Amino acid sequence: MKDRILSVDIFRGMTIVLMILVNTPGTWQAVYAPLRHAEWHGYTPTDLVFPFFLFIVGTSIVFSYKNKEVTGATYKKISIRTLKLIGLGLFLGAFTLTFPFIKDFENIRFPGVLQRIGVVFFFASILFLNLNWKALIATAVLLLVGYWILMDFIPVNGMESTFERAPNNLANYIDVQVFGSHNYKADYDPEGLLSTLPSIVSSLLGIFTGLILTSKQEKKATILMGLGGSFLILGYVWDLFFPINKALWTSSFVLVTAGWANLILALIYYLTDVKKISFGSIFRYAGANAIVLYFLSSFISKVLGMIKVNETTSLHGWLFDTIYVHDFMSLQMSSLLYGLTVVAFYCLLAYVLYQRKIFIKV
Known part of the structure; x- marks a missing residue:
C-alpha cells in the first residue's frame, strides 16, 4: 500500500x-x-511474542480491508487464507521423516500456533467487516468478561473451578475431552479450544490500534501510549481476580500484552513515522x-x-x-x-x- x-x-x-x-x-x-515461558501464572518477555503477533494481525486487517468494498470474493479470500494457515499448522504437527511421512493418528497434535493464527484471523476479519468500532468494543468486552465468568464460576466434574493446572480447570478439561491425546501436553494445550475466545480479542485490540493509525487523529503516538498504559493498568487490576497466564490466555493476559504492544508500537511509530529516523x-x-x-x-x-x-x-x-x-x-x-x-x-x-x-x- x-x-x-x-x-x-x-x-x-x-x-x-x-x-x-x-x-x-x-x-x-x-x-x-x-x-x-512462565511456568504457569505470570509472564516473561517470551510470553509477549505470540500475542504481539495476533495483535499485529488485527492491525494489518485494518490496512487490508478498511474502505474496501466487501463482496463474496472477500469472504472467500479470508476463508482460503484461514484454511491455508490451519493446514500448514496441522502439517507441522503431523510430519515425520519415515514413510508415509505422517505420524500415527494418535500422536498428531491438533491445536497449534498457525492453527490459532488462522482461526483468530478469520473471526477478527469477519467481525471487522461487519461491525462498527463501538460494536467491536462491545464484542471484545463480552468475550473477555464471558471467558472470565466461564473459567471462574463453572464447576468442573462437580468440583469448584480453578485457574491452576488441574483437572478442574475448565479450559484444560475441555481440551482433554475434545482433543484427548492430540494436545501439546497430556492435561492441556497452550493453543487450546476455549482459550481461543480471548485470543480473538488480542487481534481485536490490534484492530483498534489500526483504526487509530489510519485515522486523521493528531499525536497518534501519544494516543497509543495512553491506550497501552490503560490496558496495562486494567490488566494488572484484573490479575488480582483472574491471573495473567499465557497457557490459559486469560483476559488479564490479553490486556497486559496488548498494553505492551501499544507502548512498543507507539515508540517505533514516533521514531520512524513521525521523526523519520531510519532503522529496523x-x-x-x-x-x-x-x-x-x-x-x-x-x-x-x-x-x-x-x-x-x-x-x-x-x-x-x-x-x-x-x-x-x-x-x-x-x-x-x-x-x-x-x-x-x-x-x-x-x-x-x-x-x-x-x-x-x-x-x-x-
Missing part, C-alpha cells in the same frame, strides 16, 4: 524474529530466563514474509531434530555440540548463540526475498 505505515512492518518483523529466536535454542536444557530495515524485510519464515524455521528445526547422526544424537544436537559448545562459555550462552545464528539465517533469507520482490502470501 502506498500509505503503508513503516512502524507496523517493523513491529511485525521484530515479532516474527523473536518467535524464531525463542523457538530455536541450542538446547532446551539451557535457556536464559527471559527466553523461557531488517525487521521490515522479515515482516514482509512473516508466516513463511515462521513455517520454514519450525519445519527445518523439526527435521534437524529428527535426523539422527547416531543412536542418541540428532543432527541438531550434533551441530550444537560441535560448533557452539565450548569450555570457555556457559551452556546458556552457547544455546543463545545457536538461536541467534538461526535468526541471522532467516533474516538473510528475508533480505534476499525482499530484494528480489518475492512476497509469498499465505
Whole structure:
C-alpha cells in the first residue's frame, strides 16, 4: 500500500524474529530466563511474542480491508487464507521423516500456533467487516468478561473451578475431552479450544490500534501510549481476580500484552513515522514474509531434530555440540548463540526475498 505505515512492518518483523529466536535454542536444557515461558501464572518477555503477533494481525486487517468494498470474493479470500494457515499448522504437527511421512493418528497434535493464527484471523476479519468500532468494543468486552465468568464460576466434574493446572480447570478439561491425546501436553494445550475466545480479542485490540493509525487523529503516538498504559493498568487490576497466564490466555493476559504492544508500537511509530529516523530495515524485510519464515524455521528445526547422526544424537544436537559448545562459555550462552545464528539465517533469507520482490502470501 502506498500509505503503508513503516512502524507496523517493523513491529511485525521484530515479532516474527523473536518467535524464531525463542523457538530455536541450542538446547532446551539451557535457556536464559527471559527466553523461557512462565511456568504457569505470570509472564516473561517470551510470553509477549505470540500475542504481539495476533495483535499485529488485527492491525494489518485494518490496512487490508478498511474502505474496501466487501463482496463474496472477500469472504472467500479470508476463508482460503484461514484454511491455508490451519493446514500448514496441522502439517507441522503431523510430519515425520519415515514413510508415509505422517505420524500415527494418535500422536498428531491438533491445536497449534498457525492453527490459532488462522482461526483468530478469520473471526477478527469477519467481525471487522461487519461491525462498527463501538460494536467491536462491545464484542471484545463480552468475550473477555464471558471467558472470565466461564473459567471462574463453572464447576468442573462437580468440583469448584480453578485457574491452576488441574483437572478442574475448565479450559484444560475441555481440551482433554475434545482433543484427548492430540494436545501439546497430556492435561492441556497452550493453543487450546476455549482459550481461543480471548485470543480473538488480542487481534481485536490490534484492530483498534489500526483504526487509530489510519485515522486523521493528531499525536497518534501519544494516543497509543495512553491506550497501552490503560490496558496495562486494567490488566494488572484484573490479575488480582483472574491471573495473567499465557497457557490459559486469560483476559488479564490479553490486556497486559496488548498494553505492551501499544507502548512498543507507539515508540517505533514516533521514531520512524513521525521523526523519520531510519532503522529496523531488517525487521521490515522479515515482516514482509512473516508466516513463511515462521513455517520454514519450525519445519527445518523439526527435521534437524529428527535426523539422527547416531543412536542418541540428532543432527541438531550434533551441530550444537560441535560448533557452539565450548569450555570457555556457559551452556546458556552457547544455546543463545545457536538461536541467534538461526535468526541471522532467516533474516538473510528475508533480505534476499525482499530484494528480489518475492512476497509469498499465505
